[in-house]
Amino acid sequence: MKRVVSVVALCASALLGSTAVRAADVEVIHWWTSGGEQAAVSVFAREFDALGGDNWVDTAIAGGENARSATLQRILGGDPPGAAQFNPGRQYEELIAGGMLLDLTDLATKENWAGFIRPASISEACLVDGRWWCVPVNIHSWNWGWASIPAFEKAGVDVPSNLDEFLAAAPKLKEAGVIPFAIGGESWQISGAFGVVLTAALGLEKREQLFKDRNLEVAGGPEVKKAIETFRSLKQWSDEGSAGRNWNDTTNLVVTDQAGMQIMGDWARGEFGVAGEKPGVDYACIPGPSTPPTVTTDGDIFLFPKQSDPEVERAQLKMASMMVNPQVQALFNNAKGSMPIRDDVDMSLADDCMKLGLSIIKDPANIAIAAGRWINNDTTGQLNDLWAQFWADDSMTVEDAQAKFVEIIKVAE
Amino acid sequence: MAHIAPAKDDLAVAVSGVAAPDRDRRRPFAKLQAVLGTTPMIATAVGVFVICILFSVWWSFTNSKLFPNNNFIGLAQYNRLWANDRWIISVNNIWFFGIMSMTFNMVFGYLLAVFMDQRIKQEDLFRSIFLYPFAMSSIVTGLVWQWMMDPNLGIQETVRNLGWEGFNFAPLARGETAIYGLVLAGIWNGVGVTMAIMLAGLRGVDAEIWKAAKVDGIPAWRTYLFIVLPMMKGAIVTAFILQATGIIRVFDLVIAMTQGGPGISTQMPAIYVIQHITDRVNVGQGMAAATMMLFPIAILIAVRALLEWRARAREKSV
Structure with missing residues (x-):
């Protein structure tokens, strides 16, 4: 069916092509489907279409895993999309090695991307052996707690600044009829939340030894054990409806003051924004949640699979250039809840939570490099399985989970 | 052929x-x-x-990642597979889900077919109703089941709001019970088509048999169970194979209802395969799992071929 359509489209464009410069359609695969995410991606689409000539063709696929799978399969199948979203790290290393991506080096040199994209851990995701293979569009930090201020007021306790304080406040929240800890039961959410708990327990230096150097002593050490124990304690404060719940439905529990706190990346801020909530009044953003605060340099990148049609390639380069434009960066990141990849953007629109994030990221000592930079998707997937299993199965002991964790780190490639 | x-x-x-x-x-x-x-x-x-x-x-004997390669690594992928909790749980799940839904589908399918065979009024209407679940995508029906079993907005909450505060019906919320929720949805999905096939089988039985059974004074239930049922071998085998293929590749129903959760308690082999050859970019591991899925089927086919060959050999010698 698709082939028939494309053949018809090809014939039609061949007929029209003789009269005018052909406008190219660039199909963009992404997984931005929640309210805040849609607001953000439509900034890109609007700005790209406004440049004239070419069209942004939106292919939103719910769920990062599904969207990335679709992209990989289509590239392998010889029907690559014009652009596709990934997370910075090793998810696309084989696409680069296989020569399947458009080389953006000339454009990047012309616009001096290396000069303004910061911090280095963000540009390194796309800059491989001196060549640019993708465009970082934002910096997301997983390390945030999102708390409902009215919910904590109702329980008569202060908004916590780290996990120990939260666990101390949790019984009061429960007594007040609030779900203390909001989490969705999807494995990436559980595993992500564990990553935050782990970072808080380990500190950045040991975290790097663990994921970068695969230090098994750290993996089997007391800090990891404490993180697993904390995680088990958090579980007993979650609600029974969490199984399979989307992250944004979970955030909505905090937005509507039914739940106390959720650990989620800063994309959650977009949901509060869409609901018209004010930081510091309706909700609190707790960096870390740990003392001292940390931010991770997760985020999103777009890569541009090689195309046979030079017109599409021209449009791809135009899109890449549009994505790093300071004006677009300001509008996009403000809607998305993330931080811009450059300093020279007009952040007068930024709210308090984003300003807080930007102040923390100024100090390199606070920056935790996303674990996905060091471990590949296979290992990430095994960790997702492990923490999902541990979360759901109370009969799995802490020691058991740690032994499996050590095993996964040991064989990680 | x-x-x-x-x-x-x-x-x-x-x-x-x-x-x-x-x-x-x-x-x-x-x-x-x-x-x-x-x-x-x-x-x-x-x-x-x-x-x-x-x-x-x-x-499955190589360390293929995104692109298949030919680096032979022996049984390493299989060792990893069978040391993996998630795979073991998947295999247990498919057996449990398979045996439960197969049994219930066949029994209820036959009972429904017998019920439809009683020259009831509005037979067409009932047949459409029973067949309807099969016509719909498992993603759609799975999602509806998920909502119905959701503790905060499904049956449990509705009944509690009616006054029964202690009412519990949220199988998907807990790892130990989630698989029963899947079985329930699986039966609802598959029983209609089993009924349709069985009904066709029932209708194909010669009316003379019924007359003869009546003359001999055999009660209707015994006729159904001991005379008609054995004569419907074709219909039963068809229904069985149709169900079996549906069960072994069960994927969309699970994705829609539980995504393999809570935790990894409702994972299935097909999800393991697909996730490894796509998002986890580990084709070797995915292929090892796929090969293990093929294994029982290959044995079944081999046994069948062996039996047929022996039967033919015996025919020849006679």
Whole structure:
């Protein structure tokens, strides 16, 4: 069916092509489907279409895993999309090695991307052996707690600044009829939340030894054990409806003051924004949640699979250039809840939570490099399985989970 | 397979020694036609099934990532597979889900077919209602089931709001019970089509049998169970195979209802395979799992072939 359509489209464009410069359609695969995410991606689409000539063709696929799978399969199948979203790290290393991506080096040199994209851990995701293979569009930090201020007021306790304080406040929240800890039961959410708990327990230096150097002593050490124990304690404060719940439905529990706190990346801020909530009044953003605060340099990148049609390639380069434009960066990141990849953007629109994030990221000592930079998707997937299993199965002991964790780190490639 | 039947006929004719001479002359041409006609089918079957399966099996012995490669690493992928909690749980789940839904589907399917066979009014309407679940995508029905079993907005909450505060019905919320929720949805999905096939089987039974049974004074339930049921072998086998193929590749229902959760308690082999060859970019591991999925089926086919071969050998010796 698709082939028939494309053949018809090809014939039609061949007929029209003789009269005018052909406008190219660039199909963009992404997984931005929640309210805040849609607001953000439509900034890109609007700005790209406004440049004239070419069209942004939106292919939103719910769920990062599904969207990335679709992209990989289509590239392998010889029907690559014009652009596709990934997370910075090793998810696309084989696409680069296989020569399947458009080389953006000339454009990047012309616009001096290396000069303004910061911090280095963000540009390194796309800059491989001196060549640019993708465009970082934002910096997301997983390390945030999102708390409902009215919910904590109702329980008569202060908004916590780290996990120990939260666990101390949790019984009061429960007594007040609030779900203390909001989490969705999807494995990436559980595993992500564990990553935050782990970072808080380990500190950045040991975290790097663990994921970068695969230090098994750290993996089997007391800090990891404490993180697993904390995680088990958090579980007993979650609600029974969490199984399979989307992250944004979970955030909505905090937005509507039914739940106390959720650990989620800063994309959650977009949901509060869409609901018209004010930081510091309706909700609190707790960096870390740990003392001292940390931010991770997760985020999103777009890569541009090689195309046979030079017109599409021209449009791809135009899109890449549009994505790093300071004006677009300001509008996009403000809607998305993330931080811009450059300093020279007009952040007068930024709210308090984003300003807080930007102040923390100024100090390199606070920056935790996303674990996905060091471990590949296979290992990430095994960790997702492990923490999902541990979360759901109370009969799995802490020691058991740690032994499996050590095993996964040991064989990680 | 059509080309086999005439060949058999010819053999019979040749053995009995009364082959018509003009048929003989036509045969080379007819054979050529048959070969030409079936070549595309044979090529597709060999190309798609045999070669692809061989590649899958071969890649399961390699460390293929995104791109398949030929670095032989022996049984390493299988060792990892069988040391993996998630895979073990998946295998247990598929057996449990398979046996439960197969049993209930066949029993209820037959009972429903018997019920429909009572010359009831509005038979067409009922048949459509029972068949409807099969016509819909499992993603859609799975999602509806998920909502119904959601503790905060489904049946449990509704009944509690009616006054029964202690009412519990949220199987998907807990790892130990989630698989029962899947089985329930699986039965609801599959029972209608089983009924339709069984009903066709029932209707195919000669009316004379019924008359004879009545004359002999055999009660209707015994006729259904001991006389009609054994005569419907074809319908039963068809329903069984249809259910079995649906069960072994169960994927969308689980994705829609639980995504393999809570935790990894409702994972299935097909999800494991697909996740590894796509998002987890580990084709080798995915292929090892796929090969293990093929294994029981291959054994079944081999056993069947063996039985047939023995039956034929016995026929020949007689």
